[in-house]
Amino acid sequence: MSGEAFLGPQEAARIREGIAAAVLGAPEGLAESLEHDSDGYLRLVDASRVGAEEAGRLLREAVQGARASGHSWDAVGRVLGVSRQAAQQRFADKPADALPSAASPYLPGAPERRILSPLSAVNEMAALAEAGRMGWHLIGYGALHHEVELSDRPWEHCRVTLASAGRQRRLEAEGWIPVGAGWFPWRYYKRPLSPAKN
Known part of the structure; x- marks a missing residue:
């Protein structure tokens, strides 16, 4: 199932290039090490893992933002190239947690x-x-x-x-x-x- 595209091919290409550049450029000397150090490839795997985890987090937050802005699971599914049910199963039960509170509101003297x-x-x-x-x-x-x-x-x-x-x-x-x-x-x-x- 192909997704409903909101980005043009050049915009999608710039995002892909930006992610690749971040994965290769963030770890000090990673790109250069691939020419002569086999351990560089393990660093590349680790950097790619971090990039994939971050991309997954961004996707979850983007879906939650679309839902919070009133878009249906059907609309989200169309963009992702999956059914409404598949989008809902993947993202509905996994909301990101709010930032933790520093103090419980139930403690005496804690701010309201x-x-x-x-x-x-x-x-x-x-x-x-x-x-x-x-x-x-x-x-x-x-x-x-x-x-x-x-x-x-x-x-x-x-x-x-x-x-x-x-x-x-x-x-x-x-x-x-x-x-x-x-x-x-x-x-x-x-x-x-x-x-x-x-």
Whole structure:
């Protein structure tokens, strides 16, 4: 079964070339070692394994993002070139975990926490903006939800694509705090808006 293509052949080729370049280029000296060192090929296998694991994680998060944005299992299956049932069996029961909480909300004195749900890429920033005005800040996220913690100050939140390394550096230089490692394709940031209330 052939998938419904949303990318052109050149776009698909650039992605394939980028993955190959990352696998060959990330381990120091890997590409050069393949000319003279048989152990280089074992390093290549290991680097390819890491690349495949990351590609699998990105695919799971992309599918969860498509579902959270309102796309049906049928639409997801068409893009993947599989049936609705096959897509649902592969991805529905394997949601990625939210980032772990640093403290249990049930411990005495622990900050109050709340789950904002259901969320999608379309409405999550508006939900975070509203929560931030009331003193809630992002501490974790996962498929269809964000976890926020109450503080004594208002917060602002933003997101950028994981491919925006330059913008990420600028945000961090401006005092934005990264939250977690990102949820493909987004990286989330928060920043307090004013000093704490006395």
